[in-house]
Amino acid sequence: MVDKIRHIQQPVIEAIKEFDQADMDDLCEAAEEAILDGNGFGWLTPPRRIVQENFWKGVLMVPVRELYCARFEGRIVGSGQLLKPFSNNEAGAHIGQVATFFIAPYARGHGLAIGLLAVIENSAKEQGIKILEVDVRETQTAAIALLEGNGYEKWATKSNYAWNGERYVDGFYYKKELAELKRDESLSGN
Numbered sequence: 001m002v003d004k005i006r007h008i009q010q011p012v013i014e015a016i017k018e019f020d021q022a023d024m025d026d027l028c029e030a031a032e033e034a035i036l037d038g039n040g041f042g043w044l045t046p047p048r049r050i051v052q053e054n055f056w057k058g059v060l061m062v063p064v065r066e067l068y069c070a071r072f073e074g075r076i077v078g079s080g081q082l083l084k085p086f087s088n089n090e091a092g093a094h095i096g097q098v099a100t101f102f103i104a105p106y107a108r109g110h111g112l113a114i115g116l117l118a119v120i121e122n123s124a125k126e127q128g129i130k131i132l133e134v135d136v137r138e139t140q141t142a143a144i145a146l147l148e149g150n151g152y153e154k155w156a157t158k159s160n161y162a163w164n165g166e167r168y169v170d171g172f173y174y175k176k177e178l179a180e181l182k183r184d185e186s187l188s189g190n
């Protein structure tokens with residue numbers, strides 16, 4: 001009798017330290033689809049494949065950048081980066097940032113973004129980062145719902161934050177406190 005049990009692969013979030021060509025192809029394809037969908041991370045049109053490949057290879061070479069990818073049914077379908085403070089920035093060592101965070105349109109709605117964000121937050125916490133910051137265009141409604149639903153607080157709006165190919169749009173700045181921040185109220189100006 002033929003075994004008809006389907007082996008369904010669960011979504012996986014993983015830290016990427018190096019790429020094989022299949023993963024690189026999947027990540028580039030996912031990013032291209034996200035860019036074409038209209039809310040890519042800075043690119044308005046997909047760059048040439050070699051440019052994108054060099055971008056991702058460059059990410060892995062920068063020690064303050066941690067790259068995480070979401071895998072669905074075996075293929076990379078999205079990414080997010082934790083940007084840690086540079087070692088010379090002792091005064092700002094408590095602040096990290098989230099960047100190049102996206103899920104390809106064909107893999108959305110499965111909870112991958114929530115998983116990706118949780119992994120980035122956990123890594124930040126483990127390394128002593130107390131605040132995570134992320135900025136988005138006002139038009140990124142799904143991202144805004146994701147952030148506000150996961151404890152991020154909007155603390156600033158920047159006008160003319162980004163050109164979207166047709167007009168300038170505002171940007172929203174969000175932060176989440178990952179640990180208690182003690183302020184010494186007796187001090188000022190320090």
Ligand SMILES: CC(C)(COP(=O)(O)OP(=O)(O)OC[C@H]1O[C@@H](n2cnc3c(N)ncnc32)[C@H](O)[C@@H]1OP(=O)(O)O)[C@@H](O)C(=O)NCCC(=O)NCCS
Nearest residue numbers: 039101102103108109110111112113114140142143145146
């Ligand atoms: C934002 C984005 C990453 C969400 O990815 P996703 O894998 O579909 O998200 P999830 O399935 O994990 O959903 C997580 C939450 O996001 C919000 N969300 C996701 N898609 C949404 C949509 N179309 N409309 C409103 N809220 C949405 C919801 O709060 C959802 O939680 P819920 O399912 O409990 O309601 C994806 O839409 C994307 O890549 N957008 C373009 C790039 C971008 O905006 N990046 C974000 C920078 S922070």
